[in-house]
Amino acid sequence: MARQIGEVIVDLQNISLRFGGVKALTDISFNIREHEIRSIIGPNGAGKSSMLNVINGVYHPQEGKIIYRGEERRKMEPYEAAGQGFARTFQNIALFKGMSVLDNLMTGRNLKMKATLVEQAFFWGRARNEELEHRKKVEEVIDFLEIQHIRKTPVGRLPYGLQKRVELGRALAAEPNLLLLDEPMAGMNVEEKQDMCRFILDVNDQFGTTIVLIEHDMGVVMDISDRVVVLDYGKKIGDGVPDEVKNNPEVIAAYLGTQH
Amino acid sequence: MPDKASKAVEGLDTFPRLLMHHARVRGNQPAMREKDLGIWQTWTWEDAREQVVALAGGLAKLGLQRGDNVAIIGDNRPRLYQAMLAVQCLGAVPVPLYQDAVATEMQFALLDAGVTFAFAENQEQVDKLLEIRDSLPALAHIVYDDPRGMRHYDQPYLHFVEAAMDLGREYNAAHAGVVAAEIDKGRSDDTAVMLYTSGTTGKPKGVCQTHHAFISAAKGACQFDALTADEEVLSYLPMAWVGDHLFSYAQALVAGFTINCPESSDTVMSDLREIGPTYYFAPPRIFENLLTQVMIRMEDAGAIKRRMFHFFMDVAKRCGADILDGKPVGGGDRLLYALGNVLVYGPLKNVLGLSRIRVGYTAGAAIGPDLFRFYRSIGINLKQFYGQTETCAYVCLQPSGEIKLDSVGKPGPFVEVKISDKGEILVKGPMLLKEYYKRPDSTAESIDADGYFLTGDAGFFDEDGHLKIIDRAKDVGKLANGAMFAPNYIENKLKFFPYIKEAVCFGHNRGQVCAFINIDMEAVGNWAEKRGIAYAGYTDLAAKPEVYTLIQECIEKVNAELIHDPMLADSQVARFLVLHKELDPDDDELTRTRKVRRGFIAEKYGVLVEAFYAGRASQYIETQVKFEDGRTGMVAADLRIGDAKVFAVPQRQAA
Known part of the structure; x- marks a missing residue:
């Protein structure tokens, strides 16, 4: 029996986030379905970690709606997110x-x-x-x-x-139903990455945990994700299954640079 | 005179009968333990009996027949030991295999034995079996122990062990007495277990041992060391190794003591400390690792602790072994030793988990005299024995109080040993193998007309009747000048240095002795870190000039010792190199029991051997390596060849 990807549990609608004059995120919409592995990718400074922080309530976007299991929430504190069954890991280890x-x-x-x-x-x-x-x-x-x-x-x-x-x-000890992983494989060697991939897939498979993953290693992302959203300069430039995203010209341009 | 333990089980001539006996007389005593989820779980003898019978019922229901061979693959787990018993209940033969072998390596034994059932510990082992299943037409069912990751496996021939037990409970309820009747049919001269030899040369052979052989061997060893039902042992050595089968299975079932399975192979050290075994068995490699770790940690300790450690270790070196053997020792030394026991030896033994040890054994390879002396000097009754798979592990054992560093002791109970005209050790006794599986030619070759087994080892008895082993008869060679060359002996001396993990010496028919060295990554890594030497991995570290100097110093120390040996003074190591990769059983360079496969290495690294004797200063080599998942890759390096100082041999008196 394979895991079944279910309903949308988190729906992000037209999210914009500003820090003073700096626009971190501009008008971003995407959703997360139950039991899926959803990756957020993008070059440095694209707003990936900000997006994660919006999801678990660390940042409160100035515009846009977050709908969690059919209910809109505008402001949620991180401890409330944890109470809802959100758990996360950090880019820089915070143990x-x-x-x-x-x-x-x-x-x-x-x-x-x-x-x-x-x-x-x-x-x-x-x-x-x-x-x-x-x-x-x-x-x-x-x-x-x-x-x-x-x-x-x-x-x-x-x-x-x-x-x-x-x-x-x-994060697993909290028995989360939504797991946010901020670059879990950064700085790892190949073998460690393989182990981590296996654990992420196992978590998803055995506990049915929904996973949102930020990762730089394209090979990893394309291998294990169900759907991928691509950010660049705070804007969404791609969204879909790995194959779609891989062939999206805007995504290629963002990663490889465009000719001017 | 038989001791109490073996008297109590007299007349019980198969392992299932022994299990029933213990379930009757000590049903609520612990038979097996395993650490799971951080807590030691216990199976009493009664639990073990109930589950073995249930499992046997399940196997019968699935169609296991008397005489079938059943592979057992995995780390030491109570369930797998129970599986062996369940298989034996039905008169089938368990065939434990090395769990770290890759699939293609297992294929040989699985095919050779024509296994019909396999017990696999976990998903990893199941995957290996599935990979080669197409080539194993006889394999009908696979039973696994750990359900993790197995959810999506829906093949009908895969069974979770607890499901198999439930199946068996139903079957047993409907067919009362079937398993008991099968146990009654068992005879002491049935093959109890088949163990594959590690095969330092050629393909492995299946050694068939009867119930009678292993039970006799276990009784002999229990009697020799007065073992009781109260012993605690840690079962952590590969189940496919004859040593583990004797200590954790045969002896436990004869004496009725408790076996403890570690949580995982990485936690053995802390599990050892928690269990505190009274009876302990490890190949020299493990004792070496322990000592290396102690030495590394002592180097990191503060100056006071370090000086205290070295001072009392000197005291122990001087008198510790004599005190253990009950020999006369001066009052001053006794006092110092007692003080050392409080300050150093006691805490050290405690940290190692060796505080409660009454008897410790080492075997499988020769142990360096210095290493051996170290453990004895801190009061651990470590002894050596000598034997082979074909003799149910032991032939000779060192009696307590009569320890000689360079001998392996006296023939064990019921064992006859003699030396052939050619110097080969011959053995006779109840624990000899029944046969090599499907290899009548090999069986005939290895047992002579008088029923003696030819061990293939060269040795002799000293004036006290202790057996001394020289080397594998075929490994002992001669240098070009006619002097004896015993590679193993020199390698063991080299391996005593914590920095050297493995050594392979060459010299047969050559003018001088040369050596390949494998550095110990942990010890040398630590050493390099202290000196601020940056390195990127094994290959890089091995090639550092500083490391070469370090190894050269070690070799020169060995050379300085060798000049005092009348037989081996010419075997000083003149040239050496540090190999760019670790010798690995996956690359066939070591056996699964980590013995050097000398011939294979000489062939594989032939260019390097030639470079030694051609006097070259470096040599380029490309080597194929196999990764754990069976894929292969290449490692290339330009290896420098180092020279070590060879000392002039002091003039010997003319004979």
């Missing part, structure tokens, strides 16, 4: 370097903990049972990403590729 892999992943469960601060501090009341349950989930993520051997290692001591994997792990 707690001094904490172990296990503890970093446990932070991904934080929103799901119901015990109060006092209960957690004294490991008392609900905190104890909750911790066991969350630990189990985290162990499943550890097993899934094959990082058992570094469970107790401080993150700062790990090589870059593994840190990226841990960051993905933290």
Whole structure:
């Protein structure tokens, strides 16, 4: 049974985002369907990360509408996005370097903990049972990403590729239904990229998680994406299945430069 | 005199019968453990029995016949050990294969054995089997252990192990007593297991061992070291290796002790620490790695710790082994050693996970005397044994308290050993192989008229009745001047340096000895980092002039030692090079048990060997490498050949 791409869950309509006089995004519309792998590509400064930040509520666009599962939302704070089941990783790794892999992943469960601060501090009341349950989930993520051997290692001591994997792990620990990945493969060697691709596909396949991916490696994007949207200077210049996008003259021009 | 453990199981002459026995007498004791999702999961003997019987029922339902061969492919997992038992219950023969072999490599054994069923650990192994399934007409069913990634596999001949067990439970309910009846039909001289030899030369051969052979061998070894049902072992060595089959399977079933399977192959070190085995078995390579890691970490430690470590290691070197053997040692040294035990040896053993070890064994290759001495000196009762797949792992074992660094001990219980006129070691006993599978010619060649097995190793007994191994009989050669050349011996000396991972020496019929070196990426990488030497990878690091100087120093130290050896003083290494790629079983350069395939390497790198003896200073070479997924690529390099100082041999007294 192959995964079924479902309904549109996030619909972005005419999004414009400005920082003072700088136009980061201009009149962009596209949508994300349930269970798909949706890539956002474009040259440096095209507005890819801004787009991701709009989706999970870090930036609030001046114009345009975001419709999430049929409901329009104009302003949403990042913690609300997390509560809705959005999780993300960052372009520059944002982990707690001094904490172990296990503890970093446990932070991904934080929103799901119901015990109060006092209960957690004294490991008392609900905190104890909750911790066991969350630990189990985290162990499943550890097993899934094959990082058992570094469970107790401080993150700062790990090589870059593994840190990226841990960051993905933290996002997965939140059991997201929409996963935003900001250049998960930047700076990796071929083997690490292959591993990461496999994990992304596995997540999508096994948990049905919808994935929005920003990536520079065209080979990767064209291989694993269901649909691709292309940005350049804050504008949308292409949108469609990988083959379509690959043959779009505007996209080729943006990537290879045009003759003037 | 038989010990308690083997007396209790007297008359139980097949492995399934032993399992039933333990389920009866110690049903709620742990039989197997495995770490899963961060927690050690336990199977009691009763759990193991129930699941084995269920699985056997499932296999019977799927049509497994007495005498069929069943491949077992995967890391050490309780389910796979249970699968072996289930297969044996029905009188079929488990054939464990090396899990890291690529598909085409497995194909040979799978075809040779004509396997009808295969147990695969996970998707990776299933994929390998599917890749070559078209060429395996006999293979009817594949059972897998780990369902991860298997959702989209809908082939009807693929079965999840738990589904197979459920099938078996239904079958057993409808056909009560069928599995029990099959177990009753089992005879002690049935083939219990088939193990493929690693094949340092030629194609692997399937060694058929009977229940009687392995049970006798296990009883002998249990008796030799007074093992009880309370032992804990870590099962982490390849299941296809005879050593693991004896220690984790045959002995566990005879003595009734607990086996522990690690979480993954990367976590063995921390799992070892958590389990703290009482009985431990590892090839020298593992002990070498452990020591290398300790040495690297000590170099990173603060000055005080480092000095303390070296001071007490000197104390241990002086008296540790004698204290372990109960020999007389002066009061001062005893006191220092006791202090060292508190400050250094105890914590060190704890970190290594070796605190509780009563008996530790090493075998599979010769262990460097210095390495061996290191472990004994910190109070670990590490011993050597000698044996082969054809003899159920061991022939000779070192008795506790009678350890000689250069011998492999005395013949084990029930074993007869003699040396042929040509110096070859011959063995007779209940644990000899039944036959090589479908190879009557080889069987006839390897067992002589009096029933002795020809080991192919050259050796002799010393004045105390301890066996000494010289080398593989066919590897021992002569230098051009007639002096003896034992490559393995020199290589082992070289490999004791943490920087050298693998060495291959040449010298037969030549004027001098030359060596290929593989550096240890971890140790040399660390060393380079400290000195601010930038490198891009193995090939780059291996070619650094600084690394050549480092290796040269190591070789010269070995040369300086060799001049004191009356037999091998001429075998000093005169020239060497650091290979541009790591020797790898995937490229057929090492066996799956990581033994050097000397002949193959000499042929593959023939130009380099010629360059040695032609006196060239460098040589260009292109080599094909195989990646893990079976694809191939090329590595090319211009290799520099280094010269090492050869010391003048002090004048020997005329004989």
